[in-house]
Amino acid sequence: MPGTRRSPSIESIDKNAPVTRLLLVDDDESNLLSLDAALEGTADELVSVRSGEEALREILERDFAAILLDVKMPGLDGFETAEMIRNRKRSRHTPILFLTGYRSDDQLFRGYHLGAVDFLFKPIIPEILRSKVSVFVELARNANLVKEQAEILGRAEQRFRMLLEAAPDAMLILGEDGRITLVNTRTEELFQRKRRELLGRHFSELVPQWTFATQAHGMEMLAVCSNGKMFPADLTSSPLRTEEGLLTTVVVRDISERKLAEERIRRLNSELESRVAARTKELVRSNETLRQFAWAASHDLQEPLRNVIIFSQLLARKITPEQNEEGMNFLDEILTGGRRLERLLQALREYVQASDAGQHELVATDALLCLKGAIENLGASIVELDAKIEHGPLPRVFAVPVLLIQIFQNLIGNSLKYRSSEPVRIRIDHAVADEEFTFSVQDNGIGIDAEYHDRVFGVFKRLGAEREGIGMGLAICKTAVERWGGRIWVESEVGRGSTFRFTIPNASGSS
Numbered sequence: 001m002p003g004t005r006r007s008p009s010i011e012s013i014d015k016n017a018p019v020t021r022l023l024l025v026d027d028d029e030s031n032l033l034s035l036d037a038a039l040e041g042t043a044d045e046l047v048s049v050r051s052g053e054e055a056l057r058e059i060l061e062r063d064f065a066a067i068l069l070d071v072k073m074p075g076l077d078g079f080e081t082a083e084m085i086r087n088r089k090r091s092r093h094t095p096i097l098f099l100t101g102y103r104s105d106d107q108l109f110r111g112y113h114l115g116a117v118d119f120l121f122k123p124i125i126p127e128i129l130r131s132k133v134s135v136f137v138e139l140a141r142n143a144n145l146v147k148e149q150a151e152i153l154g155r156a157e158q159r160f161r162m163l164l165e166a167a168p169d170a171m172l173i174l175g176e177d178g179r180i181t182l183v184n185t186r187t188e189e190l191f192q193r194k195r196r197e198l199l200g201r202h203f204s205e206l207v208p209q210w211t212f213a214t215q216a217h218g219m220e221m222l223a224v225c226s227n228g229k230m231f232p233a234d235l236t237s238s239p240l241r242t243e244e245g246l247l248t249t250v251v252v253r254d255i256s257e258r259k260l261a262e263e264r265i266r267r268l269n270s271e272l273e274s275r276v277a278a279r280t281k282e283l284v285r286s287n288e289t290l291r292q293f294a295w296a297a298s299h300d301l302q303e304p305l306r307n308v309i310i311f312s313q314l315l316a317r318k319i320t321p322e323q324n325e326e327g328m329n330f331l332d333e334i335l336t337g338g339r340r341l342e343r344l345l346q347a348l349r350e351y352v353q354a355s356d357a358g359q360h361e362l363v364a365t366d367a368l369l370c371l372k373g374a375i376e377n378l379g380a381s382i383v384e385l386d387a388k389i390e391h392g393p394l395p396r397v398f399a400v401p402v403l404l405i406q407i408f409q410n411l412i413g414n415s416l417k418y419r420s421s422e423p424v425r426i427r428i429d430h431a432v433a434d435e436e437f438t439f440s441v442q443d444n445g446i447g448i449d450a451e452y453h454d455r456v457f458g459v460f461k462r463l464g465a466e467r468e469g470i471g472m473g474l475a476i477c478k479t480a481v482e483r484w485g486g487r488i489w490v491e492s493e494v495g496r497g498s499t500f501r502f503t504i505p506n507a508s509g510s511s
């Protein structure tokens with residue numbers, strides 16, 4: 001001795017828990033031994049020293065749950081040692097139990113004056129010693145526990161504050177009365193007010209529209225700065241049940257930037273819209289100019305062309321093949337070319353007429369009558385080819401009757417012209433869906449390769465030269481259908497017939 005001994009019964013205790021120690025101070029070795037034996041298992045560690053000086057050295061280095069101090073010792077006696085223990089900050093409140101051989105009021109008085117918590121008289125009775133010392137060990141353990149809890153709490157609070165400060169938004173906690181109890185630095189910046197000005201203030205002074213009913217995510221409201229300036233804010237508030245009652249956490253995000261960006265997008269959009277409108281107007285105008293030109297050209301060309309044909313015919317009567325065979329052949333060529341040109345001009349005029357916006361009003365039109373009209377116009381070819389034409393019931397629609405006749409006539413005409421080697425079969429039908437009628441003309445003809453499904457609707461676009469035509473029939477159908485806002489397309493495969501479909505909006509909403 002002196003020595004430190006860890007009590008064996010405490011080994012299993014949590015390694016992180018602070019150690020409770022007892023300091024035993026006695027100049028008599030055998031006394032120390034019996035104290036040590038009597039106190040075994042009460043504290044985690046028993047530290048035994050043989051003098052007041054050594055005791056002071058120990059106290060400098062560590063904390064003790066209690067000190068058992070022999071009064072009578074050579075060198076510093078117990079009282080002197082106690083006085084010095086009390087004078088040190090670290091050990092000012094460490095409980096001291098004096099061990100003494102005799103009772104005297106003087107000694108008791110001095111001892112208690114020096115802050116002794118108890119006296120133990122020799123010979124020491126181990127049970128009494130243990131029970132008295134245990135109280136202080138227990139107290140020290142509890143004190144340690146409290147200190148530890150306080151530290152944990154302190155750390156948690158620090159983390160919470162750090163989190164709050166790191167948040168990019170203003171965060172506040174409101175009491176049950178709506179007054180502010182906590183804010184982060186971002187709140188000070190956003191509302192341009194110091195923390196002390198904010199605390200205790202009713203939150204509605206910052207966001208006038210806010211009420212407790214506003215427990216929602218992403219509410220847009222106007223917030224006010226200290227200088228009265230308003231800014232748009234996004235608010236999220238949610239209830240927080242705590243021991244202090246029902247608190248409310250509020251997150252305030254400044255959305256001025258977002259609002260400005262939205263406004264910019266809105267302005268750009270409307271600018272774009274007016275530019276598109278201006279461009280569309282310009283296009284309509286230039287379309288109209290082009291249409292008028294086509295119309296005038298086809299008209300003006302007609303007259304000289306007629307002359308070419310008439311004079312060629314006159315000339316043909318004047319010469320006989322025997323006179324000039326070559327000349328006759330040339331005249332034939334001129335006549336064929338002239339007639340073809342005539343048909344082209346005729347088709348061009350039909351096209352311009354079909355696309356003539358606004359000239360014909362859309363009227364209630366019996367599609368079946370239009371179909372019958374078209375079939376009648378094609379009567380000779382139908383009879384000649386012995387074509388079978390079938391149709392289902394057809395509705396009344398809002399359309400331009402002459403155009404609807406022309407569409408049926410062009411489509412059925414094509415079905416006859418582009419027939420396969422099989423007997424011609426054509427079926428006309430309709431369906432109603434999505435507020436429009438879809439008409440179909442289906443044939444068992446030669447079909448069209450998918451590559452050309454769009455191209456066939458172009459002006460003067462044809463696929464094969466072997467059957468006579470000028471490539472305007474489908475272009476006329478397309479421009480006519482577009483007059484009433486419809487579409488036209490073809491579904492077909494080579495060798496498997498074709499189905500042409502076109503739509504007419506169901507203006508009356510009937511089926």
Ligand code: ADP
Pocket residue numbers: 410414415418443445446447448456457461462463464468469470471472473474475498
């Ligand atoms: P045209 O018949 O005067 O050539 P269209 O515009 O009516 O002009 O048709 C364009 C092309 O589409 C035709 O040349 C033909 O190749 C193809 N076509 C049109 N209708 C059919 C059909 N029912 N079956 C097969 N091919 C067709």
